[in-house]
Amino acid sequence: MASIALLLACTSSFAKDWQVQMLNYGNEGSMTFEPSFIQAQIGDSVTFVPTHSGHNAQSYVVPKGDQQWKSPIDKAYTVLLNNEGVHFYYCPPHLMMGMIGMIQVGNALNMETLNKKSKRLRSKVALKPERVDALLQQVTLP
Numbered sequence: 001m002a003s004i005a006l007l008l009a010c011t012s013s014f015a016k017d018w019q020v021q022m023l024n025y026g027n028e029g030s031m032t033f034e035p036s037f038i039q040a041q042i043g044d045s046v047t048f049v050p051t052h053s054g055h056n057a058q059s060y061v062v063p064k065g066d067q068q069w070k071s072p073i074d075k076a077y078t079v080l081l082n083n084e085g086v087h088f089y090y091c092p093p094h095l096m097m098g099m100i101g102m103i104q105v106g107n108a109l110n111m112e113t114l115n116k117k118s119k120r121l122r123s124k125v126a127l128k129p130e131r132v133d134a135l136l137q138q139v140t141l142p
C-alpha cells in the first residue's frame with residue numbers, strides 16, 4: 001500500500017505538457033486551436049501541434065515576468081509556463097476568422113491587462129468575435 005501511495009504522489013508532481021492542435025476545422029468550427037482554453041499550473045508546458053498546415057501561434061497577452069512568444073508557421077512549438085496569469089494568443093493568418101486561444105496558469109493575476117487588451121483584439125476579429133467572450137468566461141478568478 002505504501003508503495004502505491006508513493007507512486008501516486010510522484011506522478012502527480014510531474015509537470016504536464018498540454019497539446020494544442022492547430023486546425024482548419026474542428027469541434028468548435030473552422031480555424032481553431034483545440035483545446036482553445038487550458039487551465040494549467042506553473043511548470044507545465046503547452047506544445048502547439050501543426051495538425052493542419054498554414055497556422056502558427058503568437059502571444060498577445062502574457063503573465064507578468066514572461067516574454068512574448070511566437071511559433072514558426074507549420075512547426076511544433078513549446079511554450080514553458082513559468083509565471084501565474086493568463087496567456088492570450090492568436091494565429092496571425094487567421095485572427096480575423098477568430099483563431100484564438102487562452103492558457104490560464106494558476107491564478108489569473110493579469111486580469112486588468114487581459115480585459116483591456118482583449119477589447120482591442122476583439123475589434124480585429126471579423127468572424128466569431130464571440131469566441132473572445134467565450135474564452136474570457138472560462139477564466140477562473142481567485
Ligand SMILES: [Cu+2]
Pocket residue numbers: 031054055056091092093094099
Ligand atoms: Cu491559423
